[in-house]
Amino acid sequence: MTIWIRNFNFLILLLFSVCYLYQIVFVFIRLFSKRKHYDADKLHKFAVVISARNEGTVIGELLDSIHRQNYPSNLIDIYVVADNCTDDTARVAREHRAIVYERFDHIQVGKGYALNYLFSKIDTKVGLEAYDGYMVFDADNVLDENYVAEMNKVFGSGYSVVTSYRNSKNYGSNWISAGYALWFLRESKYLNGARMQCGTSCAISGTGFLVSNEIIRENNGWKHHLLTEDIEFSTDSIIQGRIIGYCEDAILYDEQPIRFKESWNQRLRWAKGFYQVLGNYGGRLMRGMATKHSFQCYDMMMTLAPATLLTMVTLVINGVFGTAGLLLGHLSWVEMTIEAIIGNLVGIYISLFFFGLVTTITEWKQIHCSGRKKILYMFSFPIFIFTYVPIAIAALFKKVTWVPIRHTVVKSVQEIRG
Known part of the structure; x- marks a missing residue:
């Protein structure tokens, strides 16, 4: 039996290594x-679209940051x-100074439905073809003053979808x-950044992305309505052979949850949404x-694959061997399984710590909190990721609906940069 235990854990380690080694290569x-830089072919006209639910506290700062852009104001609605x-x-x-539509629908709930409603209103008002592209933000975001100008450069280089660099308002x-x-930060720098340099497709992540009017018109608005509409859109685009671009110089800041209950509910929705996208x-x-x-x-596929669930299954099987x-x-x-469980956990912790360490070092100036906290949170980062394991399991069995996250920062x- 000890041979079975040893072989089982070796095969699991080999499987993880084969599946995710490319992400270390990405680093x-x-x-x-050397990163490629882009120049604007022309100044495109954009519409900013924002879905907001009870965001009166924070949405004003986002809108002000859009009005402060180093880009002609007549080219941004x-x-x-x-x-x-x-x-x-x-x-x-x-x-x-935003054009506002109010929507009340308690049946079709979620950002995807709200965006589709907004696109239908824009189509009625001026026609979807009135804009070259549409920038999608959440109400808690704020933008670097060069955000639109930098996105315009990559968009003009032939990318019909462009995502941006996602930073935080409340890292500390x-x-x-x-x-x-x-x-x-790691996703922006070492996944999308590397994908962009390799010429393969990036993936959008919730907020801070640009979509051409051709795609919106082709889809007759926004047609993606699963719990993670961003990942669904990315997956659908990739299947169609579309290359999603990335603009590292377009910096967006958003607010992250600080209460574990809110974090649990949000990531439970994400986990369920990933399962939905994987199934569809x-x-x-x-x-x-x-x-x-x-x-x-x-x-x-590796983005969607439930690695946290496989980790839990591995620990459970080892627990069965030990029992x-x-x-x-x-x-x-018993000794073999205890050794295997500890070894698996330590190995995962070290790999996650590696990604956190490299990201913290290279993005040190982009992380806006004290140096002590930057160092401390490198060590807590793997623990945060470990909490995905019970969330991934709960998402398998629990009915999940969209629940708004309160934003107050x-x-x-x-002020973020100090």
Whole structure:
């Protein structure tokens, strides 16, 4: 039996290594290759679209940051859908010079439905073709003053979808907000950044992205309505062979949860949404891998694959081996399984710490909190990721609906940077 235990854990380690080794390669690609820079072919006209639910506290700062852009104001129109709001979101948005539509629909709930409603209003008002592209933000975001100008450069280079660099308004609040923020920094720098340099497709991540009017018109608005509409859109685009671009110089700041209950609910929705996308699109991703030898299909499959769930299954199976050894009096089985469980956890912690360490070092100036906290949260980052394991399990069995996250951090870019 000890041979079975050893072989089982070796195969699991080999499986993880084979599946995710490319992400370590991505790190070295970013560290040692020169990043390409883009120049604007022309100044495109954009519409900013924002879905907001009870965001009267924070939406004004986002709108002000858009008005402060180093880009001609006549080429940026701002649209807000106040979605099922019970506060003054609509009034605040209008006071900050946005075109506002109010939506009340308690059946079709979620950002995807709200965006589709907003696109239908834009189409009726001026026609979807009135804009070259649409920038999508969440109400808690604020933008660097060069955000639109930098996105325009990459968009003009032929990318019909462009995502941006995602930073945090409240990195230093606690280990939870830092866990989110460090993950998004790593995703921006060492996943999307490396993908961009390799010429493969990036993936959008919730907020801060640009979509061409051709795609919106082709889709007749926004057609993606699963719990993670961003990942669904990315997956659908990749299956169609579309290359999503990335603009590292377009910097966006958003607010991360600081309470574990809110974090649990948000990540439970994300986990359930990933399962939905995998169930709906997994077969087509596999066909893309098999028939087209598509790396971007493989990359997206690894993004969707429930690695946290496999980790828990591995720990449970080792626990079964150990319990059987204890009941049957085979202490060598128990020792072997304890050693395997500890080894697995330590190995995962070290790999996550590596990503957190590299990201913290290279993005040190972009992380806006004290040096002590930057160092401390490198060590808590793997623990934050470990909390995904019970969330991934709960998402398998629990019915999950969209629940809004409360946002309260009101800061300008200058205040964030200190």
